[in-house]
Amino acid sequence: MSFPDTRFRRFRKTPALRRMVRETRLSADNLVLPLFACGGSGIAKPVSSMPGVFQHSVDRLAETAREAYAEGVRAVLLFGIPETKDATGSSSWSQDGIVQRALRAITSEVPEMVKIADVCFCEYTDHGHCGVLDGEVVDNDATLENLARQSVSLAAAGADVIAPSDMMDGRVGAIRKALDAAGFADTPILSYAVKFASAFYGPFREAAESAPAFGDRRSYQMDPANAREAMREAAADVEEGADMLMVKPALPYLDILAGLRQRFDLPLAAYHVSGEYAMLKAAAERGWINYDRVMMESLLAIRRAGADLIMTYAARDAARLLAEGWTE
Ligand code: PBG
Numbered sequence: 168m169s170f171p172d173t174r175f176r177r178f179r180k181t182p183a184l185r186r187m188v189r190e191t192r193l194s195a196d197n198l199v200l201p202l203f204a205c206g207g208s209g210i211a212k213p214v215s216s217m218p219g220v221f222q223h224s225v226d227r228l229a230e231t232a233r234e235a236y237a238e239g240v241r242a243v244l245l246f247g248i249p250e251t252k253d254a255t256g257s258s259s260w261s262q263d264g265i266v267q268r269a270l271r272a273i274t275s276e277v278p279e280m281v282k283i284a285d286v287c288f289c290e291y292t293d294h295g296h297c298g299v300l301d302g303e304v305v306d307n308d309a310t311l312e313n314l315a316r317q318s319v320s321l322a323a324a325g326a327d328v329i330a331p332s333d334m335m336d337g338r339v340g341a342i343r344k345a346l347d348a349a350g351f352a353d354t355p356i357l358s359y360a361v362k363f364a365s366a367f368y369g370p371f372r373e374a375a376e377s378a379p380a381f382g383d384r385r386s387y388q389m390d391p392a393n394a395r396e397a398m399r400e401a402a403a404d405v406e407e408g409a410d411m412l413m414v415k416p417a418l419p420y421l422d423i424l425a426g427l428r429q430r431f432d433l434p435l436a437a438y439h440v441s442g443e444y445a446m447l448k449a450a451a452e453r454g455w456i457n458y459d460r461v462m463m464e465s466l467l468a469i470r471r472a473g474a475d476l477i478m479t480y481a482a483r484d485a486a487r488l489l490a491e492g493w494t495e
Pocket of ligand 1: 285287288289297332333367368369370371372384439440441442
């Protein structure tokens with residue numbers, strides 16, 4: 168059947184009709200709020216390139232988590248800015264480490280909040296790379312041992328989900344083995360399986376103070392040109408025992424996300440990264456776009472492409488709009 172028998176506009180006439188046939192919905196249950204923990208107390212230091220995002224001392228971070236929970240956000244993703252950095256990033260596996268302290272503080276302040284811990288070394292190493300160096304190269308296999316240590320330490324401090332973002336080969340298997348051996352067989356691994364070497368991470372590196380001191384991350388993160396390799400990366404992580412897969416960044420890589428959705432039945436996450444958020448904020452600040460509408464449309468598009476979970480700095484804004492009955 169075609170026009171005039173078929174008229175697509177019949178179900179577009181009213182808000183109620185449109186809602187009735189809507190295929191994709193956004194819910195606060197799908198949102199994860201990234202948070203940055205730093206030392207000290209009473210600190211909320213704004214990140215200049217990401218309006219609304221702060222480095223929080225552990226006390227303020229726990230309060231922020233409580234406020235976000237009250238707004239409907241059910242999960243946070245934790246990053247740490249440690250007091251000291253060294254060549255291996257050893258503070259990342261200390262029980263007294265910054266994220267370990269943040270995990271305990273959130274647990275006591277908002278026990279219901281799901282705590283996802285990012286596992287990587289770029290915030291913890293004095294050279295800003297995501298693992299141990301051998302000369303100027305990140306040593307994959309030596310880094311695996313440290314990833315396992317960091318993961319076990321984070322699980323012991325109360326992380327509900329372990330999320331490795333380092334892009335070393337074999338890490339999911341190494342982390343799974345270490346978690347199981349340490350008595351954390353029930354702790355799931357959310358693998359940043361498909362993480363591209365992206366310029367969209369720029370503002371995050373200010374937020375996390377994690378820019379590499381030399382070179383870039385192209386020898387371990389993926390080439391933005393590669394879609395088939397993304398499927399191989401994902402398959403390898405599934406094979407090694409990943410419980411959930413992530414694609415990162417989100418909007419420029421929706422084809423990858425949709426491809427993963429077709430091939431895998433695991434839950435999928437997408438990271439709407441710092442640069443994506445900064446662009447929305449900057450354009451809105453100039454009055455060039457409507458932040459609420461473009462942000463909600465972006466998140467909906469990420470869901471439509473196949474993401475169950477969306478990591479986004481806009482999580483609180485979106486949760487508030489949804490609670491107010493946003494239906495656009
Ligand atoms: C750590 C990590 C990064 C991001 C998440 N985990 C930065 C990077 O790989 O350089 C980026 C998140 C964002 O841009 O919002 N490796």
